[in-house]
Amino acid sequence: MLRGFYQRAILKNKIMASNDEQNQLQILRHSAAHVLAAAVLRLFPDAKYDIGPATENGFFYDFDLPRSLTEKDLTAIEAEMQSIIAANEPFERMEVSRATARQKMQALHQSYKCERLDAIPEGEVISLYKTGDFLDLCHGPHVKSTGCIKAFKLLSIAGCYYRGDETRQQLQRIYGTAFASQQDLDQYLQRMEQAKERDHRKLGVKLNLFLIDSLVGQGLILWTPKGTILRKQLQSFLEEELDKQGYDQVITPHIGKLDLFKVSGHYPYYKDSQFHPIWDRECIERAVDQAQSLDEIKERVRDKMDIDGFLLKPMNCPMHVRLYASQKRSYRELPLRLAEFGTVYRWEQSGELGGLTRVRGFTQDDAHIFCREDQVAGELKGCLKLINIIFTTLGMSDYRVRISLRDPASDKYIGDSALWEKSEQALRDAAKQLDKPSTEAIGEAAFYGPKLDFIVRDVLGREWQLGTIQIDYNLPYRFKINYVGSDNQPHVPIMIHRAPFGSMERFCGLLIEHFGGDFPLWLAPEQVRLLPIKDTCIAYADEVYALLKQAKIRCSVDDRAETLNSKIRSAESDKIPYVCIVGEKEQSAHSVSIRSRCQPHSNGTYPIEQLITLLRNEIDQRLLPEAFKGKKA
């Protein structure tokens, strides 16, 4: 099965085929990929080429080359491409038999192409495309000739596995992009540059929100005082909603006995994605005493099975299940909704870590709903409502919903088939509430149940899963939990896992990019900065500060011996929502002069009391900044 980037590229192609202009661009880009391959072959006659599809914003082509490419090679390849384009060679299509295609590709020693040929189903038309000396197995279509490619640029080199399979040959992938005109290309490149300025990793440093410290460890986030305010505001917001929806909050530890995770099945099944367990001292001693050789000890460490100890929790659910199981439950008290901002730890591969979006320790806004079968649909609706409130409040409308279903052909799923169908339908029905296009993804379900995933893009266009709602048939059975029904008989409850933010870290990362650092007032770490015009006004500024502080507004006084212009510049660059200038005029009128982020040039003067009312209203209603109004989901 195709995975990752290529799979997304194919999907995108299918979606975009409906749009003619986009379709033309796709053809142009795919043709540019052919030119790229032709150029690489001129420079590396021994190169083997694999595939070169168009992607959402460009194209790539995969090669097996005698040496590693560097950025410098791209210039040479681009020059070669230019010469092919200048020659204006036509793209010639030839429909051939499978045998002919095979013979031609074998003659060129193109083993990857031969394997790709084998993968084409019987009965499909097989076509070759020829441009100059370059021959490619390709379904097409293409532009008329290489001269049609007016504007392109090679962007980067990356390693990739043949057919996305990490056990196979690693190839070199060259990424590039092409547009109908140089102007479009320049615009795109400029947009990308601007996007980098919004990158949460860059803004995180600039606005001093969080820190990743190599001495602390990769993928482990240190939240600064400012970042902590942001995160805690989000948490309080969610806590208010949880309270409205009848959740109970709980707190559970960061580690638990290995036995707990053996019962849940997380250990050792997912042991490669977990931090190494903390072995009991006696267990280590026993292992050493009993082992005949060092190899045997090594084996034990590797297997990690026959040991006792503790595990940094990779998930919160087992602990919540134990809370459920601690009492005899009646059908009358269901649904029981246990929520926790629970920090979990997972051993992500080092190459995958980055910023706040992929980390090794993160806090889920987790909750587990234990309910009866007849309550599932209602509970799902509640979850969706929560997610809708969150996205609407934050003005995030650019997300997609994936309904992750089981693959009926696979036997990896547990649970009753009728129950699956019922749940899958319940998820579909619930998803309709969101008024968002949703896609069904067969085979994306967890082995223990179907789920709804909420997926957003970062500034660089990469997709990330945020919230998730999952139905679980597994854990209630593994932990043998039940409730007493109206028939006085024990019944197994159904469990719903749900996390609207997903991970606080990832969510904050995407939120920083979403707002470009210009947070709504209620989230801004520093809401107001008071700028006294000269030293003699500092006392008045302090007076205003005390009043704002009393109204629980986060503010500061910039009392540096700097010019007003300099202080304004600092405040703007720190993205302070409201800058209040206080001088003699303001002091005598007991007012401030407001310079707001959204309207920097309307210098309204407001009495202090009015300012406080204004700000409190904006905070309490969690209003979006002006720039985001009308963008509500």
Added chain:
RNA sequence: GCCGGCUUAGCUCAGUGGUAGAGCUCCCGAUUUGUAAUCGGAUGGUCGUCAGUUCAAGUCUGACAGUCGGCUCCA
């Protein structure tokens, strides 16, 4: 984990195998300013770490770490 790039002051970055640099920040003076950068001074470095080549390494080589772009993975 795999392929490749990058790592110089708190930040952004210069630096031809031959004495370690700039701007901003921070600190100290002076300036008291009305809506996006006042002036001057001082501090700040094991050039990611450890080896190697060389008379000489920030610069060349290797290993490791971190980071970036992908790939793989993501309960």
